[in-house]
Amino acid sequence: MKDAYFFAVDLGATSGRTIIGHLFNNQLELKQLTRFPNKIIEIKGHFYWDIYALYNEIINGLKIAAEQNIPIQSIGIDTWGVDFVFFGKDGDILRAPYSYRDNHTVGAPEEFFKITPREKVYGVTGIQIMNFNSLYQLYTLRKNHCSALNAADKILFMPDALGYLLTGKMVTEYTIASTSQMLDPRTKQLNKELMEAAGVKPEQFAPITFPGEQLGTISEEIQAMTGLGPVPVIVIAGHDTGSAVASVPAENERFAYLSSGTWSLMGIETKNAIINNESFEKNFTNEGGIEGTTRFLKNICGLWIIERCKKELKTLPAYSYDELNKIAIKAPAFRTLFNPDSPCFANPSSMTESIKNYCKVTNQPIPETDGEWVRCIFESLALRYRQVFADLQKMAPFTIEVLHIIGGGSKNELLDQFTCNSLGIPVVAGPTEGTAIGNIMMQAKASGLVNTIEEMRKLIRASIETVEYFPKDNDIWEEGYKKYLSVYRTDI
Structure with missing residues (x-):
């Protein structure tokens, strides 16, 4: 080359x-x-x-x-x-x-x-x-x-x-x-x-x-x-999600992806659109991909929530993401949970006040320490991912064997492990620069340096480092999911 x-x-x-x-x-x-x-x-x-x-x-x-x-x-x-x-x-x-x-x-x-x-x-x-x-x-x-x-x-x-x-x-x-x-x-x-x-x-x-x-x-x-x-x-x-999905370093078609950033986008890559009563009822989307593929996915509120809370809480802005993870893991598990896609989190004047209100309506304790704020956000995202993943697997034309997390959020080791625990399948995190890589590789394809998606992904696998995660604490996360479903609301 x-x-x-x-x-x-x-x-x-x-x-x-x-x-x-x-x-x-x-x-x-x-x-x-x-x-x-x-x-x-x-x-x-x-x-x-x-x-x-x-x-x-x-x-x-x-x-x-x-x-x-x-x-x-x-x-x-x-x-x-x-x-x-x-x-x-x-x-x-x-x-x-x-x-x-x-x-x-x-x-x-x-x-x-x-x-x-x-x-x-x-x-x-x-x-x-x-x-x-x-x-x-x-x-x-x-x-x-x-x-x-x-x-x-x-x-x-x-x-x-x-x-x-x-x-x-x-x-x-x-x-x-x-x-x-x-x-x-x-x-x-x-x-x-x-x-x-x-x-x-x-x-x-x-x-x-x-x-x-x-x-x-x-x-x-x-x-x-x-x-x-x-x-x-x-x-x-x-x-950008189309470019990001082009960068997934998958070895075969039996994967799901989670493009993790301001938004979280979870889906699969298919040859044809999936448009039926179930996809309509679950409000899944069919977006265009490269080489005529379809990205069958769901938009989920992502790290937008933690970024807004970091701006509002006095001490959170001082923490790096690694430090946020350290204080979160010390906080009680599943103390406070919420639906990240509830309308109140779309663009509120105050994200923290919206979370507090959700807690009041669902009779849950309001986060008090920095660690409790971070943990409730990361656990709620991971459990929402599980909820969407369950619907996705029902409609996928194949068994999903692995989840690839791409984008800036893939660097968050705690959220990656929480997601792995929640879904109960292996997770591969990376590349973090998925969108830019997909952008560049499509230019390379246009120039004739690679010819197919498979060739693109093979070159990407050879060029980047990824981190693998495997499910832990299955019983604990099952209980957490039951609690999440009990407080899940779409009308707040």
């Missing part, structure tokens, strides 16, 4: 990075160039993303690569899902894009179902009903007479919008479009009826493009700004 350098832009809902992936001798080596916050801006009661700041950070990363004389072969961009940008006929941005955490879509799905029944929406898309899905965002903006939507010539999802700013070319990448609840996984195209019910036109979206295709090259303006030549921009799996 010849030496090759790939530039990955990995944008999460709280921070972003630019990373260089160096492929050589069938090995992959990562080098982070920049890391920066992705801040939500509040203006007049609404929450927005600063797309101009994100664009500027990409340019900064490219400048550094040029200064270091790194011969970049291509560029790939991945971001979180569902959010989008409006562009006018002149090709300019009309307004800062809304963040999915804005509460303007609360109750929107129920209103939309008066036009198009819930069963039909799910039957067409196979996507988990969540109020912030693009479908309900667009419906709400149309209902509220959004001037930017009224004037929009094109609507681009976040990675596609940033790709356009780099190249001047517009596409709708398949995996990111699949998060919108407007795409039919059977036809792999946006559904005209759903779009029109939301108040948008099919021609407002660019053509669907699949991972591995070339978008274009960076513009002459950006070449002059950065000192680079006409570097190609590759359409990779633009949804």
Whole structure:
């Protein structure tokens, strides 16, 4: 394998990075160039993303690569899902894009179902009903007479919008479009009826493009700004979870994955979408993957909860994650448990107050010490994972033999072991940089250095270190799960 350098832009809902992936001798080596916050801006009661700041950070990363004389072969961009940008006929941005955490879509799905029944929406898309899905965002903006939507010539999802700013070319990448609840996984195209019910036109979206295709090259303006030549921009799996799942170092198909970060996403990789009465009732989602695969999964609230509590509690911010684990393991087991996906934890003004209220409603003791706060969060996440895993196994077309935990949360040894104990199957943790690795490997595939998912995963296994966990304390966790189910609520 010849030496090759790939530039990955990995944008999460709280921070972003630019990373260089160096492929050589069938090995992959990562080098982070920049890391920066992705801040939500509040203006007049609404929450927005600063797309101009994100664009500027990409340019900064490219400048550094040029200064270091790194011969970049291509560029790939991945971001979180569902959010989008409006562009006018002149090709300019009309307004800062809304963040999915804005509460303007609360109750929107129920209103939309008066036009198009819930069963039909799910039957067409196979996507988990969540109020912030693009479908309900667009419906709400149309209902509220959004001037930017009224004037929009094109609507681009976040990675596609940033790709356009780099190249001047517009596409709708398949995996990111699949998060919108407007795409039919059977036809792999946006559904005209759903779009029109939301108040948008099919021609407002660019053509669907699949991972591995070339978008274009960076513009002459950006070449002059950065000192680079006409570097190609590759359409990779633009949804960060799509890129992350591409990095799972699995040896066969009989695995589940848990992409652990701000959100936790648990699922399996299948050839075809799973859309039936059970998946509808359990609210599972079918999102696009690479090589035409489907990511059948469930969105679960993740480390968002502990991060919010760290900001609110006076002493928690002083702890590293290793230190949090040490104080948590000393606290009583299963003293306080809650459903991380209860509506009260979506975007509360105070996360700690929401947990306290949940405790009061369910007649549980409120956490008092730092260790009790951390332990109740980690145990509640691990038990919620078990609940979702049980549903997932029932619908999977194969027996799940191992859980792969990827993403930043895979570094949390205590949560990894709790998850292993809770599910009762082996866990393999890593890679932590799963999204960036999947981004880079799709660029490598586009360049012809690897040809299949299997080849990608073989190279990843040879390049990264993973940690294996095996179930412990089965009887204790069975009792903990019984208690969790007794206090499980979806109406708080």
